[in-house]
Amino acid sequence: MEKPLTQHIHPDKAPLDIREYEKTGGYSALSKAFQMEPEEILEVVKDSGLKGRGGAGFSTGMKWGFIPMGEDAPKTKYLIANADEMEPGTFKDRLLLEGNPHQLIEGMILSAYAIQANTGYIFLRWAYKRSGYLIKRALKEAYEAGYLGENIMGSRFSFDLHQHTSVGRYMCGEETGLLNALEGKRAIPRAKPPFPQMSGLFGKPTIVNNVETLCCVPHIINHGAEWFKGLSLTDEGGTKLYGASGRVKKPGIWELALGTTLREILEDHAGGMQDGFFFRGALPGGASTDFLVEEHLDLKMDFQSVMDAGSRLGTGTVVVLDDRTCPVGMLHNLEHFFAQESCGWCTPCREGLPWVEKILLSLEEGTGREEDIELLEFHSRNLAPGNTFCALAPGAVEPLQSALKYFHADFERHITEKHCPWK
């Protein structure tokens, strides 16, 4: 099968430099795109069915469609690559950033052309040192080759692209938190509306897209919307970078057809469970997704199917829970992360998540009370979408509410036995 995003990535070798990238057809989509109107690019991307790979799964073409265009639109518009990969259990964008930085740059130039943005930022995580070094070099090469800057390839289109390195906070991955961080402020969320497409970075129209999403764009322009749709096993277009971590034999990342089943990912690609460990459940796409369990193994891993099963595809990087890891302990680890990373802006999240964390700790330490389960259920409801400013807390309670459902007996045992059965 075709693997457009990773076909030229060899993790143990240096990534393609600009000449090698050009030889594989790299940057050829630009001359094709510049023959087209920006609106035509937008239509192709819309028709391709591309959905945002950062986790929310919103149609990329529709997102772009909200950007003001034409003579009356503001002269300054921004395109930002969200490379602040900080969702626990997620390590897919790192592969694209380290493996083929020119693919991202080409995707950004094309996307910027579609929305007529004149300035771009790659918002990179501090910890991704190698990515930072490789992107810096790739940007220099792209400027020297005339793919960035004024009048790209003799066209009337100009685009400047910069790299920004974050100083670490999960909230930087949240769209509006990211904009505040880029403006030098605390990464707290902004009220919507106005949406970033109307008033984003420094008050100008702004699009924030995930790295994997942007890397799809050159291939869509080169091969067309129908080809992209055909890569997938469902009606959501494209391939997907799936990953697996935890007690599987061969943890890793694989580019597979969108809609590959969870079983195929875990058994054929991750090699099944390590000897002596049994599968109990999995977070399908990072820390902020609901658990799936054995009955879901044949689930197609596309946005709609996973949502129908009561979870979210999220980032598509699966975290596996085995029988020798305590589900309550794992949940405590997750909620410790969310409580720590809550920005403190709104009360339910600031107060609720540390409360959840403390209850889970008391269960682990054997001092849990019967009513604690009800309290945890209360917080699952109280931190649901609509009650908080951004998606952090609703994401935080996804693993909680599903663990209470699938591993209820394990919670009960912690309380009745007055200790963690795994310790």
Added chain:
Amino acid sequence: MLTEEEIHEITEEINRFPVKKAACIEALKVIQKHRRWVSDESIEELAEMLEMSPGEIDDVATFYNLVFRKPVGRHVILICDSVSCYIMGYQQILQHLKVKLGIVYGETTRDDRFTLLPIPCLGTCDHAPAFMIDEDLHRDLTPENIDDILTKYK
């Protein structure tokens, strides 16, 4: 006192943004690069450069995980404490480090060599457990292989 070099680098950052305030994070990074941490005095001087109050700058500085407002050692160990490393047993690595170095989270060894801090997911979950020392990523850690790694940092 900020050095001429620091002032020069901060000024360059200020010039890259439409408003001075926006350079705040970049300026903090410059100071930390030169001094390993950001002191109250540095913040006061930076405040004048950015036309902000020291409180406004501290507001930003204390928000981010990787701006250090207390002195740190020559090398900073950032150990991943997130979910995949939890499942793969980072706790053993942490315990080994605590005993070997005689410090807990947030502390620095007496010889000023290491500071130990937790960090959320380092995005290398297929090679858990992992930590970073300064700018280097170390993966597939075991209590046996970390002693060797530590000897590289003097």
